[in-house]
Each structure stands twice: as structure tokens, then as C-alpha cells.
Amino acid sequence: MLFVNLKTYQQGTGVDAINLVRILESVAHEAQVKIIPVVQASDVREISSFSKLEIWVQHVDWVEYGAHTGFILPEAVFEDGAIGTFLNHSEHKFKDFKELEKAHQRATNVGLKTLVFAADLEELRKLIYLKPTYIAYEPPDLIGSKTISVAQAKLEIINKVVKITNLHDVPFIVGAGIRSAQDVRKSLGSGAVGVAVSSDVVTAKDPRKEILDLVEGFR
DSSP, rough: OOOOOOOTTTGTSSOOOOHHHHHHHHHHHHTOOOEEEEOOOOGGHHHHOOOHHHHHHHOOOOSSSSSOTOOOHHHHHHTTTTEEEEEOTTSSSSSSHHHHHHHHHHHHHHTEEEEEESSSSHHHHHHHHOSSSEEOOOOOOGGOOOOOOOOHHOOOHHHHHHHHHHTTOOOOEESHHHSSSHHHHHHHHHTTTTTEEEEHHTTTTTTTHHHHHHHHTOO
8 A cells, every 4th residue: 555645736837736646546546556645634624525435534532522623533534535644754743642542542532543553663562552443663763765765764664663563453555765676675675565655745746656666566
């Protein structure tokens, strides 16, 4: 599976979230690869209303109904059509483990799938006990890299991650700097069930071309 985080789509060539999801849907159908757009909370309802893809949201908070201005309520995005949520992405990490634990429990309780991000092995060993739907290893120093991917720079660590995730029966996603079919093949060959990308697609002059290249790694 291929998670595409639409966090920076406005910095690309002017392709907005809606049109980019349409591109992703077209490629997913043609290539028969599961592609999951991950969008801002404000875009979930509109995009899920027309797309047959599994739409995820970039973040939810631990809050319940009440006086929590500015927080993202798990029930709200679920009712809008989100199927799952990212949690603890390096660009939106929780202050401490307890907040993350509560957010994960809240998301699970309302019916959202979860992908929890770990920046290193120490954090991953702790987060694995949350039993998320998926767990990702994404070293912050390689996020958005245009020269090297985690699959190239951290393959030894990926192999260690796979041993941990297999032991706990939690599917593993590789992120950070993934930008080619070769990166995807290396990740899947190491034991990952999928990859997470963003900048390579959403800042591309031709997002469709980039996605088509990435899905070749699943063949």
C-alpha cells in the first residue's frame, strides 16, 4: 500500500488536493495498487464524497466533546468520511506518550484505523505496545530529502524494525525520502507492507508521473 500525505500540495505546481486525489484514484485503478490519500481535516468531507479511495486524515487529538477550540475531534473526521488517521508524525508530534496513548485510544474507539510514526528504534519499541493498525519508521532528518531515502540510508535499521514489528504482529510502513520504484522495492523486500510519501509527489511538476514510477515498485 502507498500512503500519500497531501501536506504540501500547495507548494507544487498548483495542483490542489481534490485534483491530486483524482490522479491518485486513476493510478490506483490502473495499477491495482492500494493508494491512500492522507488529507487535512478540513478536506475530508469533500474528498470522501467523491473518491472511492480510503481517505485518511493527517492528525486527530485526544479530546472529547467540550471546550477544546482548535483541536481535531476524532468523531468529527470519522463522521466526515475518514477511515484512518496519522498519529505522531514528526511534523505534529504529541507532547508526551500519555497524550499519544489517549489520542490513539480515542481514534480506535470511534472506528478509525491508525498509523503511528516513530522517529527511531527507541520510540518504536515504546509505541509498538499501542498495537496500532500500522507503525512507521520515519527518521526526521530524511523527511523531504531529495537526495537519499530511508531505504537507502537506514536499511540496517529497517531490518531491525521488521524483527520488532513481526514479533508484535504490527504491519510496518517505511517513510522519509521515498522517491523511486527502487526505494519501494527495497522497503517491501525488507518486510514492510507499504510506504508513505509526500514531497516526491505533491511538489512534483507532474504528480501522475511520480506516482506511476512509485507503483512500479509494487510489481
